[in-house]
Amino acid sequence: MTTTLLRADTRADLAAALTPTRLAGRQVAFVPTMGALHDGHLALMRHARELVGPDGALVVSIFVNPLQFGPNEDLDRYPRTLDADLDACAGAGVDVVFTPDVAEVYPNGVPFASDAADVTVDPGPLARILEGASRPGHFRGVLTVVAKLFGLVRPDVAVFGQKDYQQLALLRRMAADLCLGIEVVGAETVREPDGLALSSRNRFLDADQRAEAMVLSRALLAAQEDATRGAAAALGAARAALRTTHLVDVDYLEITDPDLGPTPESGAARMLIAARVGSTRLIDNVALDLGAATEGGS
Numbered sequence: 470m471t472t473t474l475l476r477a478d479t480r481a482d483l484a485a486a487l488t489p490t491r492l493a494g495r496q497v498a499f500v501p502t503m504g505a506l507h508d509g510h511l512a513l514m515r516h517a518r519e520l521v522g523p524d525g526a527l528v529v530s531i532f533v534n535p536l537q538f539g540p541n542e543d544l545d546r547y548p549r550t551l552d553a554d555l556d557a558c559a560g561a562g563v564d565v566v567f568t569p570d571v572a573e574v575y576p577n578g579v580p581f582a583s584d585a586a587d588v589t590v591d592p593g594p595l596a597r598i599l600e601g602a603s604r605p606g607h608f609r610g611v612l613t614v615v616a617k618l619f620g621l622v623r624p625d626v627a628v629f630g631q632k633d634y635q636q637l638a639l640l641r642r643m644a645a646d647l648c649l650g651i652e653v654v655g656a657e658t659v660r661e662p663d664g665l666a667l668s669s670r671n672r673f674l675d676a677d678q679r680a681e682a683m684v685l686s687r688a689l690l691a692a693q694e695d696a697t698r699g700a701a702a703a704l705g706a707a708r709a710a711l712r713t714t715h716l717v718d719v720d721y722l723e724i725t726d727p728d729l730g731p732t733p734e735s736g737a738a739r740m741l742i743a744a745r746v747g748s749t750r751l752i753d754n755v756a757l758d759l760g761a762a763t764e765g766g767s
């Protein structure tokens with residue numbers, strides 16, 4: 470593949486940029502993003518490159534998708550840093566960056582209403598818990614735009630971050646249930662030295678909020694440490710950590726099984742948290758290895 474970054478703003482430009490790759494039968498790896506790129510995104514790009522090797526094509530999309538934002542959410546203030554993002558993509562060895570505008574992705578208008586004329590993806594019951602309960606319609610928006618991007622890029626493999634754990638689970642389900650023939654791969658969460666998961670929204674935190682935001686990952690770590698005593702003990706440890714600050718307003722803190730089903734008695738599990746720090750909503754999650762509950766373990 471080329472070593473120069475090709476930028477495509479339109480579907481036609483994207484198709485043209487990918488034609489040599491398709492003709493040569495090269496593998497295509499895809500990393501969808503909403504831009505404001507940080508080291509977490511760069512880690513996804515490295516992972517994607519490893520999956521297809523130097524002869525494969527690495528495609529990144531940068532698109533802030535209106536359909537996944539609720540009416541009172543932060544669509545308007547979502548960070549947009551396109552020039553820096555293009556430099557980051559070039560530095561990361563991306564071959565093609567797709568930067569469509571809203572009309573290019575939704576030529577008939579954004580299908581906000583559930584009875585809009587355009588077909589959208591119904592994400593099913595997994596989208597009604599956790600993030601989906603807090604952000605109704607969010608996963609319909611995510612799955613719809615990713616399905617469209619998959620159709621335009623036609624990758625062999627797509628890489629997403631575990632930081633958005635429920636999103637990753639739903640995208641895996643979409644690829645499997647709709648028989649898309651695309652491998653969906655999850656990559657580890659990249660963190661700041663104090664544990665805070667990197668997120669484009671971290672830039673909205675002021676100094677005090679930034680200092681306190683690390684309590685999310687500290688709570689998850691405390692839960693990991695107490696998980697050998699069972700789920701109740703893990704939840705208790707996380708809640709105790711969260712009580713050390715008044716700047717963090719928890720939306721949910723839950724333990725599920727690794728597929729987001731009910732809390733297991735023991736063994737592999739996931740703890741997921743969403744919280745507001747000021748007006749900024751952050752999410753995070755970790756794996757837990759639950760021991761059987763002991764008496765007085767809660």
Ligand SMILES: Nc1ncnc2c1ncn2[C@@H]1O[C@H](COP(=O)(O)OP(=O)(O)OP(=O)(O)O)[C@@H](O)[C@H]1O
Nearest residue numbers: 502503504509629630632633658659667668669670
């Ligand atoms: N800290 C991180 N480590 C690894 N992957 C990440 C991290 N943060 C985001 N990603 C992944 O990057 C991809 C694009 O995410 P997105 O552009 O929404 O970034 P973001 O930082 O999650 O932004 P925000 O949380 O503010 O929406 C997603 O697959 C997401 O899971």
Ligand SMILES: CC(C)(CO)[C@@H](O)C(=O)[O-]
Nearest residue numbers: 501502503534611614633
């Ligand atoms: C997957 C995604 C790019 C779809 O807009 C977005 O939800 C994100 O950045 O995680």
Ligand code: BAL
Nearest residue numbers: 503537538607633636
């Ligand atoms: N990373 C998820 C994008 C969103 O919050 O809408």
